[in-house]
Amino acid sequence: MITRTAYDLDQFVADMTALLGTQPDQSDLFNRAASYLEKLIGNPTAIPEQFRRPVGTGKRANHGSYALYRGEGLFVSAVVWGPGDRVGPHDHQTWGLIGVMDNAIQETRYRRMDDRDKDGFAVLEQDRSVLVKPGDVSLLVPDIDEIHRMDNDSDRATVEIHVYGKDLVDLPRHRYDLATNRVIPFASERFDNC
Numbered sequence: 001m002i003t004r005t006a007y008d009l010d011q012f013v014a015d016m017t018a019l020l021g022t023q024p025d026q027s028d029l030f031n032r033a034a035s036y037l038e039k040l041i042g043n044p045t046a047i048p049e050q051f052r053r054p055v056g057t058g059k060r061a062n063h064g065s066y067a068l069y070r071g072e073g074l075f076v077s078a079v080v081w082g083p084g085d086r087v088g089p090h091d092h093q094t095w096g097l098i099g100v101m102d103n104a105i106q107e108t109r110y111r112r113m114d115d116r117d118k119d120g121f122a123v124l125e126q127d128r129s130v131l132v133k134p135g136d137v138s139l140l141v142p143d144i145d146e147i148h149r150m151d152n153d154s155d156r157a158t159v160e161i162h163v164y165g166k167d168l169v170d171l172p173r174h175r176y177d178l179a180t181n182r183v184i185p186f187a188s189e190r191f192d193n194c
């Protein structure tokens, strides 16, 4: 008899580690990593209950961000957006994948229209806005398609798993002010990143 066990975080990390070990090109990386992440978010028990709710205290009480795995060239976190939780346009400075496990998130993507030669200045144009649903995976493609804003306009929490090629803690990144075209450098001090 064949016993099938649910695809879990350990299996995901093992598959991703093996994949990264083959030094895949970007297209192979995204294709295979997305298929692994689809399996992981399809398992309702993939992450413990305490990582499926907003943190409940502090300045972002309605948000949750929990490191699930931190390794060389691979960072996996659970991100929870409480009702009304949102974040403005920002970049990631690494490849990434986001899979929605529960509820949905409105993800708005921007493309950069300026020639990037003026420090602290960027012109962004909205590319698309998509309601990303359970089972969906969206990709963050460095330099090409990695600036987004996230909004949970629903009345319940949205749970996601994020996967990145770099540890976002202390990684220099940018926020974008659409009204003034200012680029604001920042680095996440801990797992409150996304």
Ligand SMILES: [Fe+2]
Residues within 6 Å of the ligand: 090, 091, 092, 148, 194
């Ligand atoms: Fe993000």
